[in-house]
Amino acid sequence: MAEARNTLSFHGKGSTLFGKYLVNILLSIITLGIYSFWGKVKILQYQYDQTQLNGSPIQFQGTGKQFFFGFLKFLGILVVFYAVILAVVAGVFLAIQLGLLGLIIWGILYIAVLYLFIGVLLPVAINSRLRYRLRNSTWRGLNGIYRGKNKELIPMVLWGLFLTLITLGIYSPWFSVKVRKYLYSKLSFGNLTLRFDGTGGELFLIGLKGLLLSLITLGIYGFWYGRNLYRWSTTKSVLVQNGQDLALTTPVTAGALFKLWVPNILLLIITLGIAYPWIVVRNLRFFYANLTLPDALDLDNINQGESGTGNALGESLGDFLDLGDFGIL
């Protein structure tokens, strides 16, 4: 078998990452949480630094100070959020005195407030985090750019959430694919862009099959379901360089997912969570080992285009909404 021309690998160690988590927790406690912003940056930097694309490390150049100021901005949003939620919750007592009609009005109001908050905050968090992460992720001195706009993503998310709600969740695969297509279309790295070719129908069928067979097999099919989802997600992602489509592929198998997930769960349970850094390392190694870059991709011919901007508001907001890390980005 010929050696792959383009390689992606992770070289981090669980013990080193554990040290960073430990320091982060201890110093965060001592400083009443203030150090956590710098600690988070150190952990991110380590995860990025230890990732190599064609032998060159990816780097994260964000700073704790940026995370801290992002958090201060987020606090303003948090105060408004809790004030509104508190007002709505307090309203239930008034609603009860008004009887059934009052309760119905209150229920509608409660759902509307939550819907609006999530529908607005979620796209803002996604845009802000992606803009900031791309701006501060460098490889060979080049950085990516994200051009997503709140005025485009907010209506898309509000409409998608509404349709998901009235279809009792059935629309969610189409919604998820639509958002992913949008996000991918706004990402670029020099003359390299990304496109997502999956459809909501495909995701719906994978989900339906996965759910039914997992139920029948008492969860055992979950590994094959995970594999199908992973394969679909990867192979439908297309890199575009100088107008040429370059499809990603993956060798992932259900057995490989079994070897990843089962020890991860056992490690977490047996160590009461202390093994979490090792699990992060296992996940990252797995992710890169199961992502095959196309040979036709010419990583030596990427030119820095314009540079993006962005602040770290999306870091705190994204954590609040449990947004995850979009893989390494």
Place this chain on the structure above:
Amino acid sequence: MFQGRLFDGHQSRALEVVVVPVDGGLRLEGPEGESQEFWAWSDLPPSSLTVTGSTVLVTRGRQSLEVGDPTFVPVLKAGLPRASLFRSPFQTWIATPVRFGVTLTIALATLALAFFVLVPWGGDAIASSLPPDLERAAGLTLKNQVIAGFPALPQSSASLQKFWEALGLPTQKTTVTVVDAGETANAFALMGGQVIVYRALVDLAQSPDELAGVLAHEAAHGELHHSARLIGRSLAGAFLLSYLLGDPSGITGAILGNVDTLRRLQFSREMEADADAWAVKNLQGKTDTKALGRLLARMDKHPLPAWASFLGDHPGTPDRVRIMEASATEAKANDGLQTLFQELKGIHREGAK
């Protein structure tokens, strides 16, 4: 000399260079040996070095230099001894056992201070900021939900309400409701002065003094805003965990969440002791304040062993009885209360038929 790859930050294609360590920095030479650049140690910030696998990366502004030779690391260490790369993953200042121990101790002390001082203070502040009308409305809502699951006993409730008012204790408006929960003997307080008493507890009481003790204890919870304070402290605890760790739903959060549960149980025990003390103090001269202890002893069929008392939400019954007896005073018989007590018992006897 080392073979290196230089990236200019404008394109991803590498320029092959020879890296020569010299006094004060690194000299980067092109393939033909011509001198191209000099990177002074003083121009390189502490965060400019990275080692990934066998690749050593040095960054200077947008430029980056990669050397695929681990023996390049000692050269860098000699030139940039203060670079963050050469610090322990546990950070230099907590790398030794003594320093680590000191850091751990300070962290635990801070955590204890936060949990045992900041959380109670913050929780009580939240509770005291609740408008009384809101607390009363919340109590009424909760009561309606609670009694919806039991057969209503309006006659008993009215009779017990009269009994309560005859005690004349200095509390906010307290509403007593009796419900039929079968054989279970219990009583509890909700926010806003709502007290729920199970019928079996009334039946278990052998004297008006015992019943008075129960009502005074439960009313004390309302008077001392225990429910609101408990909610306030839970909110403050959750916020603290979230703020300190930034990961309230993670494993660390879950472990500390259990610690928080133990702390809340401790607060619950303190609240019960406070309610006992309030009841004994306010019933002095009105009823026999040892009576509540006698009733508790009859109710406590399955006491927790002493070693497991930290898991209870009430103090151990023997402790409660001992404290009540120590501070109790005898009181002359109250005929009015006796009459109301017998009236209530009569209603229950009629109901049983």
